[in-house]
Amino acid sequence: MRAARLIKMVLLLQSRPSMTAAELARELEVSERTVTRDAQALSEAGVPVYADRGRAGGYRLIGGYRTRLTGLARTEAEALFLSGVPGALRDMGLADVASAAHLKVSAALLPSFRDAPRTAAQRFHLDAPAWFREPETPALLPAVAEAVWDDRCVTARYRRDGGEVERELEPYGLVLKAGVWYLCARVPPADAFRTYRMDRFTAVEVSRARFERDEDFDLPGHWAERAEGFARSILRAEVVVRLTAEGMRRLPYAVDPVSARDAVEARAETAEAAEAAAAQATETETGEAAGDGWVTLTLRVESEEVAHTQLTALGPEVEVLAPQSLRARFARDARRLAGLYARA
Numbered sequence: 001m002r003a004a005r006l007i008k009m010v011l012l013l014q015s016r017p018s019m020t021a022a023e024l025a026r027e028l029e030v031s032e033r034t035v036t037r038d039a040q041a042l043s044e045a046g047v048p049v050y051a052d053r054g055r056a057g058g059y060r061l062i063g064g065y066r067t068r069l070t071g072l073a074r075t076e077a078e079a080l081f082l083s084g085v086p087g088a089l090r091d092m093g094l095a096d097v098a099s100a101a102h103l104k105v106s107a108a109l110l111p112s113f114r115d116a117p118r119t120a121a122q123r124f125h126l127d128a129p130a131w132f133r134e135p136e137t138p139a140l141l142p143a144v145a146e147a148v149w150d151d152r153c154v155t156a157r158y159r160r161d162g163g164e165v166e167r168e169l170e171p172y173g174l175v176l177k178a179g180v181w182y183l184c185a186r187v188p189p190a191d192a193f194r195t196y197r198m199d200r201f202t203a204v205e206v207s208r209a210r211f212e213r214d215e216d217f218d219l220p221g222h223w224a225e226r227a228e229g230f231a232r233s234i235l236r237a238e239v240v241v242r243l244t245a246e247g248m249r250r251l252p253y254a255v256d257p258v259s260a261r262d263a264v265e266a267r268a269e270t271a272e273a274a275e276a277a278a279a280q281a282t283e284t285e286t287g288e289a290a291g292d293g294w295v296t297l298t299l300r301v302e303s304e305e306v307a308h309t310q311l312t313a314l315g316p317e318v319e320v321l322a323p324q325s326l327r328a329r330f331a332r333d334a335r336r337l338a339g340l341y342a343r344a
Contacts, residue, residue, distance in 0.1 A: 006038055009024060013049065017060060018058040018060035019058050021059070035059075039051060088176050091141055092145035093145060138181055140203075141198055144183060144198065151210045152210055152211070153169070153207040154171055154204055154205060155167075155169075155205040157202045158196060160200070168188060174198075175219070182197055183201075184222055193222065195223075195230045238301070239320060240296065241296070241299060243297065243318050244293060244294060245295075246317045248264075250314055253313075254311065255299060256301075259300045262300065263298060263300070304323065304325065312330075312333070
């Protein structure tokens with residue numbers, strides 16, 4: 001523990017001209033007294049740590065005690081410090097490793113490039129989670145991340161269709177999409193690649209056995225190819241709704257965008273037939289009055305429970321027509337709301 005702290009202290013001093021005891025204590029998460037003792041231990045071990053006295057004093061390294069990566073250009077150094085996603089690294093349990101790596105690179109850079117981390121951070125920032133959603137880190141993510149790094153097989157249990165399923169998996173890669181973690185894994189013996197939501201895993205046992213990775217596997221390409229198919233694969237139920245023009249505008253923000261797009265495209269394909277039928281009747285089978293501005297769509301959803309949560313966000317801009325059980329839930333909600341506002 002102390003050895004790692006001493007190394008980090010040296011790297012910090014290599015990356016800056018000097019640091020006060022308070023600054024070092026904050027970076028190392030120790031007291032200033034511990035910083036003083038560590039500086040003395042480094043000096044006794046032959047590391048040229050020098051303490052400047054006085055109000056503007058601090059600690060610094062003397063005698064050119066550093067290693068430099070002279071082959072890096074400024075743009076390369078700045079790009080390097082953009083390569084990590086701090087939140088994602090923290091979720092996977094790699095924050096300390098990444099911090100140490102950045103310190104080593106900072107310490108080794110030429111003095112003229114030392115501001116690369118700061119200039120990059122001032123200009124670019126990645127905020128992965130979606131708006132209005134507090135991201136939750138799956139408890140089993142660090143264990144799975146370790147298995148991904150070491151190419152180790154895992155036995156995983158995950159929630160599916162109201163129950164739990166156990167699978168032997170070869171974890172190839174992790175993807176962070178809009179604040180949600182997914183695992184791309186190969187499932188033996190069929191060797192089919194599948195995608196799993198990490199927050200549905202209930203147990204993971206990492207095996208000592210390693211699997212042989214297919215070196216041709218391209219994680220970004222695999223995700224791009226499967227992402228839309230995966231989104232459709234979890235949409236196993238259907239609901240029929242009526243929407244106002246405002247409801248149509250807000251629909252892609254309330255339900256899965258893939259579901260909304262498919263529903264609109266399906267309606268467009270039959271628009272001419274629907275208009276002809278509407279012209280021959282004053283009212284449709286669903287009770288939709290001709291020309292009233294409402295649009296009827298069939299949406300694919302993950303489940304009735306999820307549909308209830310999503311469509312509630314549309315308020316009076318949507319009417320659920322089917323299934324009857326979901327319509328009944330919205331009817332109960334409407335009665336409760338009417339009762340609440342009637343008292344006012």
